[in-house]
Each structure stands twice: as C-alpha cells, then as structure tokens.
Amino acid sequence: MMGPNCPGANVGAMTSEDFVPAQLRRLWGISEPARLGRPAALDVNLVVAAAVEIADRDGLGGVTLPKVAKSLGFTSMSLYRHVGSKDELLTLMADSALGPPPDMDTAGWREGLRSWAFAQRAVFQRRPWLTHVPTSGPPSGPNQIAWMEAALAIMSRTRLDWAHKVGVLSLISGYVVQSVRQHSELAEGRADGQGQADAERDYGRALVRLVDPERFPETARLFSSALFEAPPPGTPDATVADADFSLGLELILDGVTVRIEPGDS
Amino acid sequence: MMGPNCPGANVGAMTSEDFVPAQLRRLWGISEPARLGRPAALDVNLVVAAAVEIADRDGLGGVTLPKVAKSLGFTSMSLYRHVGSKDELLTLMADSALGPPPDMDTAGWREGLRSWAFAQRAVFQRRPWLTHVPTSGPPSGPNQIAWMEAALAIMSRTRLDWAHKVGVLSLISGYVVQSVRQHSELAEGRADGQGQADAERDYGRALVRLVDPERFPETARLFSSALFEAPPPGTPDATVADADFSLGLELILDGVTVRIEPGDS
DNA sequence: GAGAGAAAGTATCACAGATATACTAATGAG
DNA sequence: CTCATTAGTATATCTGTGATACTTTCTCTC
Numbered sequence: 001m002m003g004p005n006c007p008g009a010n011v012g013a014m015t016s017e018d019f020v021p022a023q024l025r026r027l028w029g030i031s032e033p034a035r036l037g038r039p040a041a042l043d044v045n046l047v048v049a050a051a052v053e054i055a056d057r058d059g060l061g062g063v064t065l066p067k068v069a070k071s072l073g074f075t076s077m078s079l080y081r082h083v084g085s086k087d088e089l090l091t092l093m094a095d096s097a098l099g100p101p102p103d104m105d106t107a108g109w110r111e112g113l114r115s116w117a118f119a120q121r122a123v124f125q126r127r128p129w130l131t132h133v134p135t136s137g138p139p140s141g142p143n144q145i146a147w148m149e150a151a152l153a154i155m156s157r158t159r160l161d162w163a164h165k166v167g168v169l170s171l172i173s174g175y176v177v178q179s180v181r182q183h184s185e186l187a188e189g190r191a192d193g194q195g196q197a198d199a200e201r202d203y204g205r206a207l208v209r210l211v212d213p214e215r216f217p218e219t220a221r222l223f224s225s226a227l228f229e230a231p232p233p234g235t236p237d238a239t240v241a242d243a244d245f246s247l248g249l250e251l252i253l254d255g256v257t258v259r260i261e262p263g264d265s
Numbered sequence: 266m267m268g269p270n271c272p273g274a275n276v277g278a279m280t281s282e283d284f285v286p287a288q289l290r291r292l293w294g295i296s297e298p299a300r301l302g303r304p305a306a307l308d309v310n311l312v313v314a315a316a317v318e319i320a321d322r323d324g325l326g327g328v329t330l331p332k333v334a335k336s337l338g339f340t341s342m343s344l345y346r347h348v349g350s351k352d353e354l355l356t357l358m359a360d361s362a363l364g365p366p367p368d369m370d371t372a373g374w375r376e377g378l379r380s381w382a383f384a385q386r387a388v389f390q391r392r393p394w395l396t397h398v399p400t401s402g403p404p405s406g407p408n409q410i411a412w413m414e415a416a417l418a419i420m421s422r423t424r425l426d427w428a429h430k431v432g433v434l435s436l437i438s439g440y441v442v443q444s445v446r447q448h449s450e451l452a453e454g455r456a457d458g459q460g461q462a463d464a465e466r467d468y469g470r471a472l473v474r475l476v477d478p479e480r481f482p483e484t485a486r487l488f489s490s491a492l493f494e495a496p497p498p499g500t501p502d503a504t505v506a507d508a509d510f511s512l513g514l515e516l517i518l519d520g521v522t523v524r525i526e527p528g529d530s
Numbered sequence: 531g532a533g534a535g536a537a538a539g540t541a542t543c544a545c546a547g548a549t550a551t552a553c554t555a556a557t558g559a560g
Numbered sequence: 561c562t563c564a565t566t567a568g569t570a571t572a573t574c575t576g577t578g579a580t581a582c583t584t585t586c587t588c589t590c
Contacts, residue, residue, distance in 0.1 A: 020471050020474060020475070021467075021471060024471050024472075024475065028475055034565090034566065034567095035558080035559095036557080036558065036559075036564080036565050036566065037556075037557060037558075037564080037565040037566030037567070038555070038556040038557055038558095038565080038566050038567045038568080039556080039557070039558095039566085039567080040566085040567060040568090041567075041568080042567080042568085064546080064547060064548085065547075065548070065549085066546080066547070066548095074568070074569090075568075075569055075570080076547085076548085076549085077549080077550095077568075077569065077570085077571095078567075078568050078569075080548095080549075080550095081566090081567065081568070085548090085549085086547090086548070086549090134450060135447065135450050135451075136450070136454050137451065137454045137468070138451065138468060140468070140471075140472060140475075142475075145472075145475075145476060145481055145484055146481070148484055149480075149481040149482075149483055149484045152483035152484060152487060153482075153483050156483055162487055162490045162491070162492040163492055163512070164512070165487075166487070166492065167509065167512040167513055167516070168516070170447070170513070171440070171513040171516060171517075174439070174440065174443035174444065174447070175436070175439065175440070175443075177443065178439035178440075178442065178443050179439065182400065182435070182439070185399060185400050185401065186400075186402065186403065202286075203402070203403060203405070206285045206286060206289050206405075207289075207405060207410075209285060210285070210289065210293055210405075210407075210410075211410060215414075216410055216411070216414040217414075217418075218414055218417035218418050218421055219410055219413055219414045219417060222417060222427055222430075222431070225427045226427070227427040227428055227431065244432065247428070247429070247432040248432055248435070248436040250520075251432070251433070251436060251517065251520035251521065251523075251524065252436075252516065252517060252520055253520070254519065254520040254523040254524075255515075255516035255517055255518070255519040255520030255523075256516065256520075257523075258516075258519040258520075258522075258523075259516065259519075299536090299537070299538095300587075300588090301535085301536050301537065301586080301587060301588075303536080303537055303538045303539080303584070303585045303586045303587090304537090304538080304585085304586065304587095305537085305538060305539090306538075306539080307538080307539085329575080329576060329577085330576075330577070330578085331575085331576070331577095339539070339540090340539070340540055340541080341576090341577085341578085342539075342540065342541085342578080342579095343538075343539050343540075345578075346537085346538060346539070350577095350578090351576095351577075351578090
C-alpha cells in the first residue's frame with residue numbers, strides 16, 4: 001500500500017502529540033523540507049500538478065504513474081518517494097483541482113446555497129474527472145474544508161442544528177456530484193461513434209421495441225411523450241442541462257425551506 | 266471495445282427494422298439460440314451470475330475476466346464469446362443484481378416514493394458494489410426499467426408533468442446511490458486497520474489540529490460540537506445511518522410536496 | 531452419410547500498470 | 561574527507577485486458 005521509502009513513513013520517530021498521518025501532512029502541504037541528504041528535485045505539488053494536467057487532458061483513466069512520471073522527466077518509481085500510492089495521489093489531485101471556493105453571496109441562505117451549488121458544479125463541469133475520484137474518507141483536504149466552511153457560513157444565520165446543516169450540505173453536494181457525473185458519463189458513452197441526436201434516436205427506437213406497454217405502461221407513455229421528441233434545433237445542450245439541474249436543486253431548496261420556515265431568512 | 270467474435274457483432278446481416286444492438290439483446294435475454302455449429306456450454310446468464318457471485322464476495326474490484334472464467338471452469342477468453350467487453354459485463358451484472366422491484370404501496374405518492382427509496386437502498390446495501398458500476402448509458406435493462414416503471418406508477422396520480430417526474434425520480438435515485446456509496450466507501454476506507462471509533466477519533470484529532478478556527482470558524486465549531494462526540498455506546502451503526510438517510514430523503518419529499526401541493530394525494 | 535462451414539472454446543502473446551526490492555547518486559553534518 | 565541520509569533509478573513480478581490464430585464439435589446440405 002504505502003511505499004517503504006516514503007518520507008514520514010517512519011511514524012515512530014514522532015511524538016504522539018505531533019502525530020498527523022503522512023497523507024494528511026502532504027494534503028496540507030506541511031512537510032518538513034528535510035535538511036539532510038540529497039535535495040529533492042521533485043515535490044508533491046509538482047507531481048500533483050502534472051497528474052492534474054493529464055487528467056484534464058485524458059480523464060482520470062489517463063492518469064497512470066508512468067505517464068505522470070514521464071511528463072516530469074522522471075521514472076515511475078520516483079513518484080513513490082512523494083505520494084505513497086496511487087490512491088493517495090488521487091486524493092491529492094482531488095483537493096488540488098477543486099481549488100478554493102469563490103467569494104459568495106451570504107445574504108440569504110437560499111441564494112447562498114444556490115450559488116454555492118452552481119459554483120461547485122462549475123468546477124466539476126470544468127473537470128468531470130473530479131466526480132470519478134473515489135472518496136477515500138471524510139473531507140480532509142484544505143480546499144474541501146474551505147468549501148465546507150463556505151456552506152456552513154451560508155447556513156450559520158439559520159436555526160438548523162449541526163446534524164441538519166451537515167445533512168443539507170451533503171445532500172446538495174451529493175446532488176451536484178451525481179448530476180455532473182451522470183451528464184459526463186452519458187456524454188462519454190456516446191463519445192466514440194455517433195453524435196448525441198443519433199445516439200438518442202437509436203436508444204429510443206431500440207427501447208420502444210423492448211418496453212412492452214402491457215408490462216410497463218407508464219414508461220411506455222413516457223417514451224412516447226413530448227419529453228423525448230427532439231428539442232427545437234436552436235437549443236444549446238447547456239440550456240437543457242441547466243434546466244434539469246435547477247429543477248432538482250430548487251426542489252431540494254424547497255425542502256430546506258420547510259425546515260427553516262418559521263425562522264430567519 | 267467489442268470482441269471480434271461476438272455473436273451479433275455482424276450487424277450488417279440484420280434488417281435495419283430488427284436492429285437492436287447486441288448489448289441490448291443480451292441485456293433483455295433475447296438472443297437467438299444459434300442453431301448452427303457447436304452448442305454453447307456457457308451462456309450470458311451463467312457468466313453474469315458467476316460474476317455477480319464474485320462481486321458479492323470480493324467487491325467490484327474482485328471481478329476480473331480470469332477469475333470469473335476460472336470459477337466457471339473455462340478460460341478468460343471464452344467469456345468474450347458471450348459478453349463483448351468487461352464494461353458490458355458490468356452493465357449486465359448491474360441489471361441482474363438489481364433484480365425486480367418489490368411490490369409497493371401506491372396509495373399515497375409520498376409513502377410510495379419513500380418505500381421505493383428504502384427498497385432501492387436495501388438492494389444497494391446488500392450489494393454495495395452496485396453503486397460503483399459506472400453508468401454507461403441511460404437506464405435500459407429490464408430491471409432498471411421495472412424500477413423506473415414502479416416509480417412512475419407511484420407518481421402517476423400526481424399532477425407532475427413528465428419532466429418533473431423524471432427529475433424527481435433521478436433526484437431520489439441519485440440520492441440513494443450517493444448515500445449508500447458514501448457509507449460503503451467510508452467503511453471500506455477503514456476496513457484494514459482499526460475500527461470505526463478509533464478511525465473517527467484519529468480523524469478528529471488530526472483535523473482539529475489542522476483546522477484553524479480563524480480561517481474556518483464554522484467548521485471548527487462543528488468539530489467541537491456534540492455531533493462529533495461519541496454516540497451512546499448501545500446505538501447500532503445502522504440506526505444512525507437510517508436517521509441520516511431519512512433526513513435527506515424527507516427533505517427531498519418535502520420539496521416534492523411543494524410542487525404537488527395544490528393537487529391530489 | 532460425408533464433409534462444408536459455423537460457432538464454441540483454447541493456447542499464446544503482447545502490452546500496460548502498480549508496486550516491491552535493491553541499487554546508485556548527491557549532499558551536508560561532523 | 562567521509563559517511564549517514566535522502567533522492568531518484570533499474571529491474572522484476574504480478575495481475576489484468578484483450579488480439580490472433582488455432583482446435584473442437586456441432587448441424588445442415590448435397
């Protein structure tokens with residue numbers, strides 16, 4: 001799991017008071033520079049930046065230790081000196097690529113949460129691979145925490161208790177992830193081959209033949225409803241996607257309202 | 266992508282009227298038995314069943330073509346005769362493992378959707394690997410369609426339009442997936458090593474030292490809130506998880522209520 | 531009642547990625 | 561200067577996907 005030569009792997013050397021797992025130290029960028037021995041030409045941030053660049057270009061699947069190393073002019077094994085394992089690299093990439101949250105309107109909780117959700121969605125849309133990074137633990141990177149802080153700040157004037165705040169936060173952030181992932185996976189699925197319109201038409205045609213109206217009456221009605229007819233040709237995909245996203249988000253916010261109702265804005 | 270020897274790979278041989286992609290045919294179990302040549306000892310269902318069994322035991326990561334083949338007493342390559350690619354195998358597994366939806370209370374939409382969500386959650390909890398199968402397209406397997414039908418049936422007495430029905434459905438189902446995945450991934454993360462309590466204590470200790478109250482005031486308050494103190498020792502994990510799940514679900518249902526409000530039950 | 535030829539299953543192979551182990555190289559403390 | 565310490569490398573193993581080119585075992589046709 002963890003390379004035997006990782007700095008900080010020798011945990012016993014530290015006081016239990018100072019103990020912060022090596023992974024967390026790397027996540028927060030607090031590693032002692034190591035004053036002895038050969039100086040490092042490489043460091044965590046370099047490695048992570050290179051990996052992120054590759055992910056941006058080729059998706060998460062394109063990130064392999066050999067490729068990252070080559071893009072830096074080193075061998076694969078050199079990376080283990082800095083990141084412990086590929087899983088850890090992914091975690092580091094996720095926090096780094098997430099970046100800090102933008103300044104946000106905190107006037108009203110509803111507007112605040114809405115803009116938080118849209119901001120996060122924008123980040124994920126720019127880097128869809130982020131939604132595919134397996135969450136290997138509770139949020140612990142500095143940027144993840146910063147986003148969390150932003151959301152909590154938005155809800156701070158609210159009478160919600162901590163459990164509700166955390167619940168709302170994870171509901172919304174889960175929704176954002178889920179919705180971006182959905183879209184990006186569908187887009188990927190039809191990447192090689194035909195265009196979106198063709199793919200949808202084929203899908204529809206095939207399924208209409210498979211979905212027996214006796215067995216699946218509602219679904220059959222859905223497939224023959226206007227929803228699956230071609231949208232007016234001028235409509236950009238993004239507009240449709242935004243509408244879908246807003247629909248769910250506003251629904252959630254309505255739900256939140258019910259909990260906050262009697263209280264302040 | 267698709268094995269060169271797949272039955273049905275020779276698409277040109279079919280009328281365009283009959284055209285249903287090979288993958289869909291396998292998904293719906295409608296492949297002509299092939300009256301010529303050597304009869305098959307293996308078939309899609311056998312392969313999929315074996316793969317599901319492995320996934321149940323070892324997780325999705327444990328599913329590899331060699332292992333599946335060996336468990337059936339064949340070689341890896343033989344599977345390509347029946348499933349086209351590993352990705353397709355995953356899709357087939359997902360639909361098969363999902364199974365048909367149980368009979369459900371359709372009296373009131375709210376109770377209906379609630380029990381739909383809990384039913385789906387139960388399936389996912391039983392097979393957490395299901396939440397990790399990449400969705401390679403819109404729902405198209407017979408079981409996926411059946412679950413969709415069930416949800417649409419529940420909403421059929423409602424005044425929601427199709428766009429809203431689909432929106433609500435995907436919101437809820439996304440929530441279920443997200444929430445089960447979250448839990449299973451966290452559980453996995455602490456699988457090797459210490460128990461849950463230890464892990465959480467370590468997490469808390471480490472983060473408390475990293476989360477500067479100046480920079481992250483709300484988060485710091487959260488960490489020192491009662492929420493992170495140990496729950497009464499008798500409480501089973503499942504109870505806590507159920508409460509978390511219900512919190513989000515009821516919130517969503519409240520949101521749905523707002524859309525249905527003036528209408529029927 | 532061959533034997534053509536189609537489909538099932540197999541044997542090998544090439545390749546790629548993760549990561550352990552054992553090396554060589556550079557550098558500052560003493 | 562020299563040696564403990566740390567950085568990066570070389571090499572090798574193990575595992576997984578999937579390509580290519582067989583051999584086997586059927587049925588259908590002549």
